[in-house]
Amino acid sequence: MSPSDLARVQFATTTSFHFLFVLLTLGLVTLLVITQTRFTLTRAPVHERMTRFWGRIYVINYALGIATGIVMEFQFGLDWSGLATYAGDVFGAPLALETLIAFFLESTFLGLWIFGWGRLNRWVHLALLYLTALTAYASAFWIMAANGFLQHPVGYRVEGNVLRLEDFSALLGNPTFGTALVHVVFASLTVGGVFLTGVSAYHFIKRTPEVDFFRRSLRLGVVTTALVTPSLVGAGFAQFPIIEELQPGKFAHAPGTALGFMILIGMTLMAVSWLTLPLLIKDAVIRMRFPLYLMVIGIPLPFLAAILGWVFREVGRQPWLIYGLLRTEDAVSQVDSSQILLSLIVFSSLFVVLACVDWALIARAVRRGPDVTPAPVSPLVVTL
Template structure:
């Protein structure tokens, strides 16, 4: 057993699992804030009921995100101590600010929002949930700044005395060109996730004609958000692809399984390669499309895997600088395919709901429920592609993953850690699913419950949920 492989498996499992909750938290916080704003402005009870219903699910997801996210930072010291020593001065700065500033804002104002119902003035209470939504965006910004530094290191120098990367320009880290395209792409994907989550849950209730007044408006809002955000994902993804081509040509070549440099380059819909990923055997292509995606010109030149491999060997020394080609290729297509499918579902849903209609065909509602899973698949594929496509580098062009693992932690210790954490996360998944299903089935509170006086039988359900944790 190779400690490096085990450490990578552990980080991959825990990171993908944690990222189930992150985009949903980001998107739901803003959508709950939007629903509460609609209630404050109109006084309509159905908006208040929707706010409290979706607020419950947001709280469950937020709590699970915190629990699963704590392990991420511990792993840097546990399994990746060599990496932590080398880049801690740079990498730790945005993560520290995320914890001290962004998460502080999130947790503080979330507490005020949970316990402030009927205690704070309406508009101040509303401001609390908007500040929570702002805090989630701020957290995402600083975390993506740290991750983008791994993709495109800037604002540092290598110390001759310590051999460590030392921060020289924090503003350069925060305005990294990679981060400036990754942030809007991630946030729009988060709104697609939250939108289709609301679509799926609303479809389940509307198929049974339950709480129609609440879920009809929730569904329409979610479909609009999903469609607009899916267009945003496509636009920002296109920009990100061009930046990636310039900064990490091997990742783009791997995403297309393009072995030889082409000008113009065709986009591969389906490619079958040799088992070792060394060459293409069969491919179905769209002429010139890859050139446009990579360079913005239908006549653009796109470097192939073999040429990039030769260039990187000349620059960095002997070694294999190719990622796992099939993994990069198929995860890229899953990510892109899910993006287009979510936009199509949102467009179809809005057409079926036009003029206040409510479809009677059960297949429509089944599609809506099944669509709930799509963004989670797309998000996972996107992150796997982003991180695995950078291999063999942990910090691109600066530090290899093989040099980042803890030198004194043995394979047995790491294996025990993987088994323990995977088991724990499996238990947490059961708890998460159980809580979600329970509160989804319960539906929104009734008008009597949401309008009950403070301290009465209809005491705030979010408080009860919080104490239940």
């Protein structure tokens, strides 16, 4: 394989892995805001226990997601020096803001939230979670702004052989940015809703004694999925005319199978969640084991749909890395194929390890279930 092909494979692998962590993080933090707000207002112990249980899973996923993000950043310098040289002044601006928000503000707020259990005023503690969620979405905001520039470059001027940032507001008004960001947000909420639904269904299959706890979690997951999926599908279709206008021929060049399966999964999740809503009445769904098995099996579906959508968005832009300005083959670092292959093997192996660790820790937390009584100190610190 050529250096360009290897670099593309590496970018696809690392980005896809990292994206999976991001989706669950954004989805879970939003649902945590709901459960902790309920606890703060009502002081009901069940809502505190829900926040602690789902919060433990959120922290596990967040910590390993940060690790995958750090690994992914190395590939820009290793494989794509041409992009940094040509458009670093424009493309790097939103990435720098994302780094400041994700690695500093979000991590700081999250750390205070984790270690603030039982130590901070409950309203202050709730505010920290709101700030964590806001900075998480701000991180996604800047990442999608950077990707929007690759899809449809705006706000730049050509100075010699490089691009210079001329109008920062144009990056935020990019038509390929806004609709894609909305689509990612609804995809994340769908992932969170389906995850809560599947984990709760798993505990009902195992005849959990925590009936009230997981009944509430199941309802929250199903209702979230039912409310969000129509907007998810609508936001996806809303991008079609923009793509046709700004990237003519993309539908012909991109893998249609990926787009087709993504749409099919989205429509299926929407239909199933709406059909499940009536079964929540008098807990009918809890007594029907077949739907519970379907809920557990359905956990990977929104993740798969998101990756298929990402493949369509990125592959369809080829052969351009920056559409109309910089070809992919011209952005690759001038290094031997063997060097890129080595980094591909190392990074892919590391990502597989991180994914396995994430799955193992989350699976252990899920099997363990919620704490019987709230601990005086935060139980969210993960010990290996």
